[in-house]
Amino acid sequence: MKIRKGDTVLITSGKDRGKKGKILTSFPPERKVIVEGINLRKKHQKARRAGEKGQIVQLPGPLDISNVKLICPKCGKATRIGYKISGEKKYRICKKCKQEV
Numbered sequence: 401m402k403i404r405k406g407d408t409v410l411i412t413s414g415k416d417r418g419k420k421g422k423i424l425t426s427f428p429p430e431r432k433v434i435v436e437g438i439n440l441r442k443k444h445q446k447a448r449r450a451g452e453k454g455q456i457v458q459l460p461g462p463l464d465i466s467n468v469k470l471i472c473p474k475c476g477k478a479t480r481i482g483y484k485i486s487g488e489k490k491y492r493i494c495k496k497c498k499q500e501v
């Protein structure tokens with residue numbers, strides 16, 4: 401996958417369109433990612449012990465990888481990623497500023 405955990409991305413569709421966040425988890429087989437603070441879903445958490453109240457917590461839900469765009473840490477623009485191969489290594493490069501990301 402072109403986008404990895406720790407990358408900052410721009411959301412390009414859905415209710416959180418235009419927002420930015422950091423990738424918390426990625427699921428390469430499903431081509432989905434979880435972005436910090438994005439696509440929040442309410443989840444009811446049951447009381448674990450008697451006398452304790454159940455509560456509602458908000459958790460980020462998975463997003464399709466096609467709905468996010470990497471924000472290049474070098475030039476700060478939402479960009480596409482290219483690859484550069486040098487010897488055995490493969491680098492990701494920003495298509496806008498051509499720097500390694």
Ligand SMILES: [Zn+2]
Nearest residue numbers: 472475494497
């Ligand atoms: Zn760049």
